[in-house]
Amino acid sequence: MQDKFDFSDLLPKSPVTPVRLELDDTFGFSCHKGIACFNKCCQNIDITLTPYDVLRLKSLLGLKSYEFLHKYTVPFEMDGHGMPGLKLKTRDDTTTCQFVTDQGCSVYGDRPTACRYYALGMMSMRTKDSTVDEDHYFVVKEDHCLGHLEPRHQTIRDYRAEQGADVYDDMNREWRQLVLKKRSCGPTIGRPSDRSFQLFFMCSYDLDSFREFVRSPSFATVYEIEPEVMGALMGDDVGLMKFGFRFLKQALFGENSIPIRPGAIEVRAERRRQLIDQERQERQRLADSDGSEATTDKS
Ligand code: SF4
Numbered sequence: 001m002q003d004k005f006d007f008s009d010l011l012p013k014s015p016v017t018p019v020r021l022e023l024d025d026t027f028g029f030s031c032h033k034g035i036a037c038f039n040k041c042c043q044n045i046d047i048t049l050t051p052y053d054v055l056r057l058k059s060l061l062g063l064k065s066y067e068f069l070h071k072y073t074v075p076f077e078m079d080g081h082g083m084p085g086l087k088l089k090t091r092d093d094t095t096t097c098q099f100v101t102d103q104g105c106s107v108y109g110d111r112p113t114a115c116r117y118y119a120l121g122m123m124s125m126r127t128k129d130s131t132v133d134e135d136h137y138f139v140v141k142e143d144h145c146l147g148h149l150e151p152r153h154q155t156i157r158d159y160r161a162e163q164g165a166d167v168y169d170d171m172n173r174e175w176r177q178l179v180l181k182k183r184s185c186g187p188t189i190g191r192p193s194d195r196s197f198q199l200f201f202m203c204s205y206d207l208d209s210f211r212e213f214v215r216s217p218s219f220a221t222v223y224e225i226e227p228e229v230m231g232a233l234m235g236d237d238v239g240l241m242k243f244g245f246r247f248l249k250q251a252l253f254g255e256n257s258i259p260i261r262p263g264a265i266e267v268r269a270e271r272r273r274q275l276i277d278q279e280r281q282e283r284q285r286l287a288d289s290d291g292s293e294a295t296t297d298k299s
């Protein structure tokens with residue numbers, strides 16, 4: 001009888017260990033300054049940022065969100081439909097993180113979610129008929145990372161708490177659900193509009209521009225926000241970020257939780273109609289003037 005052919009050598013090597021772990025499962029790992037691979041993981045990065053990552057980093061660096069986005073991030077498409085995502089920019093012509101120094105991470109206390117998770121991965125799933133997500137974990141073993149050979153063992157729960165991943169997950173959860181929902185509607189209702197992606201980008205990542213938008217007269221003509229609520233939002237980045245998630249749910253999915261002024265929708269619809277009308281008339285005027293120029297040329 002012929003032996004079974006072993007395909008394992010032909011398969012691409014994945015750093016993901018295909019074993020599903022739960023919060024009280026243990027895994028062996030330790031990362032510390034004296035380890036021979038210190039900083040190796042920060043020299044070849046591919047880090048996707050969440051809204052809370054941006055909020056923490058821009059606050060630490062004393063930058064407005066748009067300054068941070070310009071200096072430290074690169075945009076990318078999170079799906080095939082144009083949904084905007086952000087990655088941490090690397091140093092010029094390298095794959096090295098801009099924040100790494102010989103002493104380690106210069107933004108350690110505010111490092112992004114992905115850096116806190118390493119060397120774990122997480123997947124959130126919702127089973128049929130359930131209203132809550134279940135989180136599961138797996139270990140990511142890359143050849144350069146010697147932390148897996150260290151003698152320290154801990155539970156996933158303890159590791160997450162030690163890394164501050166719990167707080168970040170709480171802050172990111174609502175946004176992740178929003179991303180999943182937006183992704184899942186893409187193909188069924190056609191390509192979402194550019195306007196909806198601009199809104200998604202501003203509410204997700206550009207908090208300081210969103211703040212300006214929320215305190216603008218055009219926002220006030222539609223939404224009814226108590227002055228004390230507005231005052232609190234203006235001085236609280238986390239509160240404003242969460243308000244941004246609510247705003248997105250309302251604008252994109254019609255999940256209304258922000259009070260709308262009576263008649264505001266009708267006024268806005270009328271204003272839109274007028275704008276569309278003006279644009280149509282302008283196009284017609286240009287087409288007419290092109291036509292008359294062509295006639296003049298011939299004569
Ligand atoms: S943010 Fe810090 S931990 Fe994350 S890749 Fe950069 S230097 Fe490394």
Ligand code: SF4
Nearest residue numbers: 031037039041145147
């Ligand atoms: S042990 Fe792993 S995570 Fe820690 S510095 Fe080394 S490569 Fe990076």
